[in-house]
Amino acid sequence: MEIDELDRKILQSVQKDFSPSIEHLADLVGLSRNAVWRRLKSLEQNGYIIKKVALLDPDKLGVGLLVFIQIRTNQHDPEWRQRFASAIKRFPQIISAHRMTGDLDYLIKARVGNMTEYDALYQSLTENVSLSDVSASFVMEHLKDTTELPL
Incomplete structure (x- = not known):
C-alpha cells in the first residue's frame, strides 16, 4: 500500500496524540469522518x-533514572546471541536493546529508580550471560526525547 499526502497528515497527527476524535482529524485533513475512519483502519491493517x-x-512512576548500557562481548555465536536476547527480554527495566556496528556490540536503554536498582540490573544481567565489557552512561538532561517519526 502506498500512502498519500492525506495519509501522511493523519499519521503526523496521530503520532503526536491519538486521543483527538475522528471528527477533529477529519477537520484537520479536510475529509469526511467516514473517510478518515477508513484511512485509519487501512493504515492499521497495512502495518503503518x-x-x-x-x-x-x-519520574512519577519511580523510574526516572535513564541509563544507556554499552556492551562489548567476545562471543558472537548464534547460541550466545539467543541466550542474550532471551535474558534481556526478562528485564522490564530494559526498554530497548540494539545490536550495533562499530566499537559497541550492543546498546541497551533502561529505566531504573536509582543506582541501587541499576546495580541490581547489572548484577542480574551479568549472572545470566557472559559479557566481556559493560559500561553505563546516565542521562543528566533530556534535550530531545520523542516517539515521532519524520514524515
Missing part, C-alpha cells in the same frame, strides 16, 4: 500504525 499506547511519566 503498529499500536496505540499511552506515554507515562517515568
Whole structure:
C-alpha cells in the first residue's frame, strides 16, 4: 500500500496524540469522518500504525533514572546471541536493546529508580550471560526525547 499526502497528515497527527476524535482529524485533513475512519483502519491493517499506547511519566512512576548500557562481548555465536536476547527480554527495566556496528556490540536503554536498582540490573544481567565489557552512561538532561517519526 502506498500512502498519500492525506495519509501522511493523519499519521503526523496521530503520532503526536491519538486521543483527538475522528471528527477533529477529519477537520484537520479536510475529509469526511467516514473517510478518515477508513484511512485509519487501512493504515492499521497495512502495518503503518503498529499500536496505540499511552506515554507515562517515568519520574512519577519511580523510574526516572535513564541509563544507556554499552556492551562489548567476545562471543558472537548464534547460541550466545539467543541466550542474550532471551535474558534481556526478562528485564522490564530494559526498554530497548540494539545490536550495533562499530566499537559497541550492543546498546541497551533502561529505566531504573536509582543506582541501587541499576546495580541490581547489572548484577542480574551479568549472572545470566557472559559479557566481556559493560559500561553505563546516565542521562543528566533530556534535550530531545520523542516517539515521532519524520514524515
